[in-house]
Amino acid sequence: MGDNILYKSTRGDSKHLNFKEVIFEGLAPDGGLYIPLTWPIIDESQMKSFSSQSYQEIAFYLFKMFTDKSISDDDLKIIVEKSYSKFSSEDITPLQKINEKEYLLELFHGPTYAFKDVAMQFIGNIMGYYLSKEGGFVNVLGATSGDTGAAAIEGFESVQNCNVFILHPHNRVSEVQKKFMTTNYSDNVFNIAIKGTFDDCQNIIKEIFSDLEFKKNSNLTAVNSINWVRIMCQIVYYFFSMSRLDTKGKRVLYSVPTGNFGDILAGYISKKMGLDITKFNIATNENDILTRTIRSGEHIKRDVQITTSPSIDIQISSNFERLLFDLTGDHEFVKDKMKDLSEKGYYKLSNDILEKLRENFCSYSISEPEVEDIIRYYNEKHGLIVDPHTAVGLGSAAQYSTNYDVIVSLATAHPAKFKDTVRKVIENEDFVPDKVKNMMTLEDKLVILDNDVVAVKEFIKENI
Ligand SMILES: *Cc1c(COP(=O)(O)O)cnc(C)c1O
Numbered sequence: 001m002g003d004n005i006l007y008k009s010t011r012g013d014s015k016h017l018n019f020k021e022v023i024f025e026g027l028a029p030d031g032g033l034y035i036p037l038t039w040p041i042i043d044e045s046q047m048k049s050f051s052s053q054s055y056q057e058i059a060f061y062l063f064k065m066f067t068d069k070s071i072s073d074d075d076l077k078i079i080v081e082k083s084y085s086k087f088s089s090e091d092i093t094p095l096q097k098i099n100e101k102e103y104l105l106e107l108f109h110g111p112t113y114a115f116k117d118v119a120m121q122f123i124g125n126i127m128g129y130y131l132s133k134e135g136g137f138v139n140v141l142g143a144t145s146g147d148t149g150a151a152a153i154e155g156f157e158s159v160q161n162c163n164v165f166i167l168h169p170h171n172r173v174s175e176v177q178k179k180f181m182t183t184n185y186s187d188n189v190f191n192i193a194i195k196g197t198f199d200d201c202q203n204i205i206k207e208i209f210s211d212l213e214f215k216k217n218s219n220l221t222a223v224n225s226i227n228w229v230r231i232m233c234q235i236v237y238y239f240f241s242m243s244r245l246d247t248k249g250k251r252v253l254y255s256v257p258t259g260n261f262g263d264i265l266a267g268y269i270s271k272k273m274g275l276d277i278t279k280f281n282i283a284t285n286e287n288d289i290l291t292r293t294i295r296s297g298e299h300i301k302r303d304v305q306i307t308t309s310p311s312i313d314i315q316i317s318s319n320f321e322r323l324l325f326d327l328t329g330d331h332e333f334v335k336d337k338m339k340d341l342s343e344k345g346y347y348k349l350s351n352d353i354l355e356k357l358r359e360n361f362c363s364y365s366i367s368e369p370e371v372e373d374i375i376r377y378y379n380e381k382h383g384l385i386v387d388p389h390t391a392v393g394l395g396s397a398a399q400y401s402t403n404y405d406v407i408v409s410l411a412t413a414h415p416a417k418f419k420d421t422v423r424k425v426i427e428n429e430d431f432v433p434d435k436v437k438n439m440m441t442l443e444d445k446l447v448i449l450d451n452d453v454v455a456v457k458e459f460i461k462e463n464i
Contacts, residue, residue: 007034012331020070026222027209034228040065042274050243055092059236066232083122086111093237095244103408105241112180113414116151119233124155131161140164142223143201145311146173150180157186165190167201176417182444196451197304207453225262234266250405255281255397257389259312261319283396285309288365297354301345308421309388327356364396375425385431387413388421
């Protein structure tokens with residue numbers, strides 16, 4: 001593996017890409033998402049050796065499976081080290097024990113306090129590596145429900161030869177999320193607030209990328225979770241956390257607050273690569289399209305509900321397409337379903353596919369009033385302070401607790417990032433670091449645009 005790994009589109013485009021091409025290409029020309037032709041398998045003895053390795057060592061080993069000769073081992077090692085040097089925990093993603101059965105996998109120790117840093121730090125560095133080695137200039141374009149944007153800006157601000165354009169839904173991200181994006185005053189960073197929802201932002205991006213001429217002329221590249229490298233980076237913490245647990249013969253559930261399905265898909269892939277994880281819980285808030293899909297097989301888009309966990313206020317779960325392809329291996333099937341979704345806002349899965357889905361996933365949705373209760377419960381019972389997304393994951397997993405011996409809930413954001421909600425339950429602001437308090441007093445740098453693809457294109461043209 002490694003030396004000759006190639007990637008294909010979920011929708012069957014005939015061209016296979018190498019690692020470097022996949023990073024810069026983002027979305028495939030046929031609208032599909034890239035995945036490796038086959039999944040690398042990690043054998044048992046290698047798995048055992050992970051238990052005495054650092055996060056960075058595990059990351060290096062796994063990344064080698066997905067990269068190729070375009071980057072040497074030494075350079076890859078340097079990039080891995082650099083990418084995780086801005087994390088405040090030595091373990092990068094420390095595993096915290098809650099009680100005999102439950103664990104919290106803390107993914108928020110990066111520079112912008114959400115799990116997106118784990119991938120975005122690496123993407124910024126590796127794109128910067130290829131650009132400085134081979135020349136060229138790129139314009140990075142992304143849509144964010146709040147956290148991706150900040151992580152992308154932080155990941156790319158010091159990369160030479162690149163601009164970053166980030167779309168976020170105007171007034172629909174938390175105040176702290178906004179400040180993490182708009183208080184970066186680097187010349188190569190552009191924040192665009194769209195008068196619409198996150199799905200609108202994502203649709204604008206998809207439309208811009210489907211204009212192949214504009215994409216090529218503007219050297220555009222995507223860093224949304226449609227970018228394969230995001231998924232690749234997120235696989236690491238599943239291996240890391242499993243290497244720190246004794247799960248032999250035990251039933252293991254990972255619970256993941258889910259929006260675009262990138263984070264949980266990385267877990268599913270880690271299982272395909274050899275991890276013995278029984279199931280993954282798709283934890284949703286009131287935007288429960290995937291919970292309904294698992295229950296009935298009917299994937300029906302509804303209007304986006306605004307909740308206290310805005311990073312998962314999503315009705316279009318882009319990465320679900322990668323799962324549908326993996327479960328069926330059928331490009332035509334994926335194309336059909338995606339066509340139905342975009343034309344009718346709906347598709348239905350057959351019983352045999354649904355069965356395969358349920359073999360690996362369960363799902364439970366948490367309603368808005370429950371979120372505060374969950375935050376309170378974990379604070380009073382365990383002295384933890386969790387953010388609303390993490391609360392959705394914990395509360396959702398609790399529904400299945402009798403079925404499993406080990407439950408790992410992913411803590412996807414630091415509570416300070418959603419402090420207004422957390423403060424309704426937690427008495428004082430001691431959990432808010434000074435970095436965040438100071439940021440709140442700074443000016444925003446952003447433009448506000450209509451929900452209109454033409455306006456966004458114009459803005460990009462003017463600024464590149
Ligand atoms: C992005 C995000 C999620 C959702 O992750 P997906 O990969 O989109 O499913 C959950 N919680 C937080 C805090 C996030 O920023």
